[in-house]
Amino acid sequence: MTTKLFGAPVQRREDPRLVTGGGRYLDDLGHTAYEAAFVRSPHAHARITDIDVRDALDTPGLIGIWTHEDLEGQVGECLPLLIPHPALTAPRTGYALAKDTVNHVGEAIVLVVAEDRYAAEDAVARIRVDYDFLPAVVGLETARAATDLVHVDAPGNVSAHMVQEVGDVDAAMGGAPRRLKLDLSIERSACTPMEGKGVYAVWDSDAERLTIWSSTQTSTGVRAAVAARLGLPLAKVDCIAPDVGGGFGVKIMHPWPEEVLIPWAARLLGHPVKWTEDRREHFISSAHERGQLQEVEVGFDDEGRILALDVKFWHDNGAYTPYGIIVPIITSTQLLGPYKPGTYRVEFWSLYTNTVLVTPYRGAGRPQGCFAMERTMDAIADELGLDRAEVRSRNFILPEEMPYDHGLMFQDGRPLKYDSGDFPASLAKLKALVGWDDFADYRARAEAEGRTVGLGIGCYVEGTGVGPYEGAHIVIETSGRVNVATGLTTQGQGHQTAFAQIVADELGVPLESVYVTTGDTRRMPYAVGTFASRAAVMSGNAIALAARAVRAKAIKIAAEALEAAEEDLEIVDGIISVKGMPDARMPIGTTAVLSNPLRYAFDEAAKAATQFAGTFDPDKPPVADDEEPGLEGKDFYSPTQATFANGMHAAIVETDPVTAEIRILRYCVIHDCGTMVNPMIVEGQVHGGVAQGVGGALYERMVYDESGQLLNASFMDFLIPYATEVPHVEADHLETPSPLNPLGIKGAGEAGCIPVTAVIASAIEDAEGFPITAMPISPVELWELRQRHERGELPSLRRRATAG
Amino acid sequence: MTETTYGADVLIPVQVTVNGVGCSASVPARRLLSDFLRHDLRLTGTHVGCEHGVCGACTVLLDGRPVRSCLMFAVQAIGRDLTTVEGCGTIDAMGPVQQAFTECHGLQCGFCTPGFITTITAYLAENPTPSEEEAREAVSGNLCRCTGYQNIVTSVLRAAEIMNRRAEEQR
Numbered sequence A: 001m002t003t004k005l006f007g008a009p010v011q012r013r014e015d016p017r018l019v020t021g022g023g024r025y026l027d028d029l030g031h032t033a034y035e036a037a038f039v040r041s042p043h044a045h046a047r048i049t050d051i052d053v054r055d056a057l058d059t060p061g062l063i064g065i066w067t068h069e070d071l072e073g074q075v076g077e078c079l080p081l082l083i084p085h086p087a088l089t090a091p092r093t094g095y096a097l098a099k100d101t102v103n104h105v106g107e108a109i110v111l112v113v114a115e116d117r118y119a120a121e122d123a124v125a126r127i128r129v130d131y132d133f134l135p136a137v138v139g140l141e142t143a144r145a146a147t148d149l150v151h152v153d154a155p156g157n158v159s160a161h162m163v164q165e166v167g168d169v170d171a172a173m174g175g176a177p178r179r180l181k182l183d184l185s186i187e188r189s190a191c192t193p194m195e196g197k198g199v200y201a202v203w204d205s206d207a208e209r210l211t212i213w214s215s216t217q218t219s220t221g222v223r224a225a226v227a228a229r230l231g232l233p234l235a236k237v238d239c240i241a242p243d244v245g246g247g248f249g250v251k252i253m254h255p256w257p258e259e260v261l262i263p264w265a266a267r268l269l270g271h272p273v274k275w276t277e278d279r280r281e282h283f284i285s286s287a288h289e290r291g292q293l294q295e296v297e298v299g300f301d302d303e304g305r306i307l308a309l310d311v312k313f314w315h316d317n318g319a320y321t322p323y324g325i326i327v328p329i330i331t332s333t334q335l336l337g338p339y340k341p342g343t344y345r346v347e348f349w350s351l352y353t354n355t356v357l358v359t360p361y362r363g364a365g366r367p368q369g370c371f372a373m374e375r376t377m378d379a380i381a382d383e384l385g386l387d388r389a390e391v392r393s394r395n396f397i398l399p400e401e402m403p404y405d406h407g408l409m410f411q412d413g414r415p416l417k418y419d420s421g422d423f424p425a426s427l428a429k430l431k432a433l434v435g436w437d438d439f440a441d442y443r444a445r446a447e448a449e450g451r452t453v454g455l456g457i458g459c460y461v462e463g464t465g466v467g468p469y470e471g472a473h474i475v476i477e478t479s480g481r482v483n484v485a486t487g488l489t490t491q492g493q494g495h496q497t498a499f500a501q502i503v504a505d506e507l508g509v510p511l512e513s514v515y516v517t518t519g520d521t522r523r524m525p526y527a528v529g530t531f532a533s534r535a536a537v538m539s540g541n542a543i544a545l546a547a548r549a550v551r552a553k554a555i556k557i558a559a560e561a562l563e564a565a566e567e568d569l570e571i572v573d574g575i576i577s578v579k580g581m582p583d584a585r586m587p588i589g590t591t592a593v594l595s596n597p598l599r600y601a602f603d604e605a606a607k608a609a610t611q612f613a614g615t616f617d618p619d620k621p622p623v624a625d626d627e628e629p630g631l632e633g634k635d636f637y638s639p640t641q642a643t644f645a646n647g648m649h650a651a652i653v654e655t656d657p658v659t660a661e662i663r664i665l666r667y668c669v670i671h672d673c674g675t676m677v678n679p680m681i682v683e684g685q686v687h688g689g690v691a692q693g694v695g696g697a698l699y700e701r702m703v704y705d706e707s708g709q710l711l712n713a714s715f716m717d718f719l720i721p722y723a724t725e726v727p728h729v730e731a732d733h734l735e736t737p738s739p740l741n742p743l744g745i746k747g748a749g750e751a752g753c754i755p756v757t758a759v760i761a762s763a764i765e766d767a768e769g770f771p772i773t774a775m776p777i778s779p780v781e782l783w784e785l786r787q788r789h790e791r792g793e794l795p796s797l798r799r800r801a802t803a804g
Numbered sequence B: 001m002t003e004t005t006y007g008a009d010v011l012i013p014v015q016v017t018v019n020g021v022g023c024s025a026s027v028p029a030r031r032l033l034s035d036f037l038r039h040d041l042r043l044t045g046t047h048v049g050c051e052h053g054v055c056g057a058c059t060v061l062l063d064g065r066p067v068r069s070c071l072m073f074a075v076q077a078i079g080r081d082l083t084t085v086e087g088c089g090t091i092d093a094m095g096p097v098q099q100a101f102t103e104c105h106g107l108q109c110g111f112c113t114p115g116f117i118t119t120i121t122a123y124l125a126e127n128p129t130p131s132e133e134e135a136r137e138a139v140s141g142n143l144c145r146c147t148g149y150q151n152i153v154t155s156v157l158r159a160a161e162i163m164n165r166r167a168e169e170q171r
Helices: A015-019 A117-126 A140-143 A167-173 A219-230 A257-269 A279-285 A326-335 A367-386 A388-394 A425-433 A436-448 A495-507 A535-562 A589-594 A604-608 A680-697 A756-768 A777-789 A798-803 B033-038 B095-103 B112-126 B130-139 B150-170
Strands: A034-040 A046-052 A060-065 A109-114 A128-133 A158-166 A178-186 A198-204 A209-214 A237-240 A273-276 A294-301 A306-316 A344-351 A404-409 A415-418 A454-465 A471-475 A482-486 A514-518 A569-572 A576-579 A581-587 A631-637 A643-655 A661-673 A729-733 B009-018 B023-027 B058-064 B065-070 B079-085
Touching: A015 B095, A015 B112, A034 A117, A034 A257, A034 A279, A046 A109, A060 A117, A060 A257, A109 A117, A109 A257, A140 A294, A140 A306, A140 A344, A158 A326, A158 A404, A167 A294, A167 A306, A178 A367, A198 A257, A209 A219, A209 A257, A219 A237, A219 A257, A257 A273, A294 A367, A294 A581, A306 A326, A306 A367, A326 A344, A326 A367, A326 A404, A326 A454, A367 A454, A367 A756, A367 A798, A388 A425, A388 A454, A425 A436, A425 A454, A425 A643, A425 A661, A425 A729, A436 A643, A454 A756, A471 A535, A471 A589, A482 A495, A482 A535, A482 A756, A495 A514, A495 A535, A535 A569, A535 A576, A535 A581, A535 A589, A535 A631, A576 A589, A581 A589, A589 A604, A589 A631, A643 A756, A661 A680, A661 A756, A680 A729, A680 A756, A680 B150, A756 A777, B023 B033, B058 B112, B065 B112, B095 B112, B095 B150, B112 B130, B112 B150, B130 B150
Parallel strands: A034 A273, A209 A237, A306 A344, A482 A514, A661 A729, B009 B079
Antiparallel strands: A034 A109, A046 A128, A060 A109, A158 A344, A178 A294, A198 A209, A198 A273, A294 A306, A404 A415, A454 A643, A471 A482, A471 A631, A569 A576, A576 A581, A643 A661, B009 B023, B058 B065, B058 B079
């Protein structure tokens, strides 16, 4: 019997290529293409009064310059609103090139194409744009005050207002023995993948055919959007995601202006054109996330059980809303985590500001929701003098209550209904891992050494694997090579390995014979994309279903050829044989030969399928009515709802009594993503998520000045953690399989980063003895909080005040 | 003698040794070494992540020492010896650092990886038996957004083992 690969820490098949310089990322393609650069707005809010390109016209190497008025047809129209929602009452999207006004620094105004990027940037530098300045709306408070408007026809700067309520919150709050209010805030951050965006387009004027390569998380989405904009039949457009150097959400947004303009220019010029985003462009003209102000009111009983939870928050959506209000919807629903408040009301306002637009970044609104919920849990525990883990456990949804319907609508328009999870078991594992019950002793010893330490905790639930669907196509060649195609894309998740593991097990073939292609519309034109921790859930299950179909066909053909019953056959290591009769066998590749009746033999193996070989029933057609030639299978997986992964993190931090530096001494993770295809890859996802979470908690923020200039738009000033800033991550897993899909998988991609801000805030608060309500936090900010605390402007935690 | 030009730029012949092979191309004085390697020599293993010397993805070895190829002009490398990730091994004969990264899941998207591999290769040549803390310090000038560095640090230690074992076997 072949060793089961599903669940094994198989080494990645993509790695030998990637570690030897064989990766092919966007800018590694198209060495002879023309290259594009953009004049981008240096102002956050302004009316364009004049664009003067005359000085640029004699730039050596220049090919062309285009402004909005040069754009034809749909290319010049507003970019699409990807995800409309009834609550999104004032949606606004930008243009591929700004028309009349600019609404954030970095908005593209002029497209320049030249023989190379150097020449294109020469020309950009020679183009002069005149502006009439408009007041810039920067920051949530300014947007909320609405003294000035980003879009004159979006009153109050409100793009969307949404309320969801379960139960009678006012009555429950009124009747609650205890109440607390929290004012919380969380700042902007961004995905910042190591490779920025990029587009390369080739127009074949003979075939009238467009091929686009984009560093995207959705090649099918880009293909459809570009075809529509350029007025091309879908059949004449292909989009391929080559190797992609990280995404983390920003590359699910589409079509970016460049994804429309580069193919358009390539067709116009009849010459390949490429644009590779530079780092500053990525900071000022891609997307950010996270920025929210939150007000929480909670009513609870003396045991710490939540009777009423009333949350209001204001979400900074930047200048435009092309991705709709997915992020605040996720915050508003996933805020609940593993808990079941007696009643719940959440109301949010999504607000325009003159800053870079906001689209999902790993976690996609969940880190903010988790922050609100977990800060609330800590506050309840402190108010009652109870253990923080105990208060959490008293509010847990219990395993026997699954499936648990919160009565809310989730981001996919379907009920927020948890399918699985064992939260008490996760908490028990976490407490054991971090040494929760021994922490008082640990702290006492540290304090005796003059050190300040704190313990923090955070729990989350993540809806993963949202629909609508993904598909898979599998074809086995006569050589036994298994080609697998799924349409969603890969940005480092190891799909070529994990998906091959699934296929190898389902088919009974060696891993080495399986070749996986993702994100290529030529191979699988029906797909949605890689986001919401959905690849393993969606494509993983689609691939399993397709493999089962192929296996059934191979078995049927072999049963006929071997004159055996189908149920007596097995496939091991790519050989189909009759169980217990090792001589009655054929390689799976031979069934591929037999599946395709031939007139012409192209090699030795193919002779077996030609018309004069073997015997056949002259009354039957070579291909039966209900059959197709070829050993192929295709299937789709489309779930009724998301599957809910969960996890709990704890950290021990040390704060320097003088400098207020914050050091994470230990970081512990319990993670439940159902069954794991490849635990090594899952753990890698957790590691990376935690590191991004640490960045978001302690280092990364977008520093805008009041005029809307992003002051830290470089890696020198936007502080991504280096190896020296990321703690050792201690991870343990709990596997409660999802009952919703054939493989029992729940998503794993985003999980690591979701609770980190909440956990670090909890730990710092525990160390310092006063509330932490705003994140991220720098040593300077912590030092200032200490000063305020000393001046009596910031209350002590009760547990500290009573301890003396 | 007439000067070769490209646009407004005078082209300067650049001769360098890359991965043990002599290479030459005529490029403008402002051509970055990273662009020269990637687009003139088509050695695209060297990646550009920030173009301001912070991320380290473009790290190559100049006479054996790690440099940021986005902060150098190609003309500054004339007559020098360069090693890129392509020179650290091949799929069929991986270098110790490359092999360690594949064994330890030291990469995810792989974009930053070439810079780590060149950096670590140079580091281990100087310090073949690092402690875990030294290994962490050795990679602390390179950014990775995917792995949280956990398995990269492990890869450094594993690479040292592989390197030392191979050296033993050759004795």
